Each structure stands twice: as structure tokens, then as C-alpha cells.
Amino acid sequence: MGSFYISGANMKVGKDKVVLMHYTLKNDAGDVIDSSDGADPLPFLQGHGNIIPGLESALEGSKVGDKLDVSIEPEEGYGLRMQDAIQEIPSSALQGVDEVKVGMQLQSQDKDGNAFLVSVTKIEDDKITVDGNHPLAGQTLHFSVSIESIRKAEAEELSHGHVHADGQHNH
Numbered sequence: 681m682g683s684f685y686i687s688g689a690n691m692k693v694g695k696d697k698v699v700l701m702h703y704t705l706k707n708d709a710g711d712v713i714d715s716s717d718g719a720d721p722l723p724f725l726q727g728h729g730n731i732i733p734g735l736e737s738a739l740e741g742s743k744v745g746d747k748l749d750v751s752i753e754p755e756e757g758y759g760l761r762m763q764d765a766i767q768e769i770p771s772s773a774l775q776g777v778d779e780v781k782v783g784m785q786l787q788s789q790d791k792d793g794n795a796f797l798v799s800v801t802k803i804e805d806d807k808i809t810v811d812g813n814h815p816l817a818g819q820t821l822h823f824s825v826s827i828e829s830i831r832k833a834e835a836e837e838l839s840h841g842h843v844h845a846d847g848q849h850n851h
């Protein structure tokens with residue numbers, strides 16, 4: 681007697697595979713920071729930096745139906761908090777912004793002209809403190825993940841480095 685397999689049933693998460701996962705992300709305090717609960721599972725292209733490095737390596741080799749609990753240190757997540765990403769700027773530097781509020785995100789540019797987001801963390805008289813760290817920088821991340829499906833990526837997805845919704849390509 682031979683064995684029968686549904687096509688793809690043996691497939692494992694690995695480079696150039698399109699994976700759908702459900703996930704819940706908690707911080708050290710156990711608060712849910714993000715979750716796909718009640719939404720569609722999140723698609724990503726494994727091996728292309730679509731998700732943080734620590735999660736990519738933890739999921740490598742898993743199969744459909746696998747459930748994993750993974751804790752990821754900041755170095756393998758969104759990085760450490762960098763003190764020099766926090767800057768004090770004169771409010772006059774924000775001309776054209778109507779009303780600056782704590783928690784607001786502003787677009788800034790590095791010395792090479794690349795755009796990045798900073799958050800306003802403090803407003804004092806004519807000084808504004810902005811923080812360019814990712815909001816999850818410095819945090820240990822606790823993921824609960826379930827693997828919902830795995831398929832081979834299309835050539836076009838590989839050349840773009842991301843997943844295309846089935847039958848759709850509008851960018």
C-alpha cells in the first residue's frame with residue numbers, strides 16, 4: 681500500500697514560501713498589542729524580511745496546523761531603543777504643521793534623504809521632543825502563532841519580495 685498525500689500537505693515554512701498565519705502579540709506585561717483575531721490571517725513571504733527576523737527563524741520548518749509560542753528579544757525584533765533617535769527640536773522647525781500633539785507621528789528625513797516616522801513624545805514651550813524609535817523597539821515580544829496555509833510563491837511575488845492577493849495585482 682502506498683501513501684497518499686494531499687498536494688502541499690508536506691510543505692514546510694521555508695524561503696520563498698507564502699504563508700498565512702494567525703497571530704497574537706503580547707508584551708512582557710501580557711497585554712495584547714496586536715492580533716489577527718477576527719480578521720483574515722496575515723500573509724507573508726518567508727525569507728524576504730516581511731516579518732521580524734526572530735519570528736521568521738522561529739517559524740522556519742513548521743507545517744500547516746502547527747501552533748507556536750515564541751518569545752523574541754528586541755535584537756531579533758524591532759531593535760533596541762536608541763537614545764540618539766530621540767531629539768529635541770525647536771517648534772519653529774515644524775512650520776506648516778497646524779497643531780502638534782503628543783503621540784502625533786511626523787515624517788522626518790535622515791541625512792541621506794530617506795523618509796522615516798518619528799513620534800512626538802513631549803512638548804515644552806518652544807521645544808518639541810521627537811522619538812524615531814519603532815514603538816516596539818526595546819520590547820521582548822511574545823507571539824502565539826498558528827500556521828494556516830503554505831504555498832509556493834509565484835515568480836512575480838519573488839521579484840517583488842511580497843505576497844500578492846490571489847488573482848490581484850494592482851500596484
Ligand code: ZN
Pocket residue numbers: 837840842843844851
Ligand atoms: Zn507586488
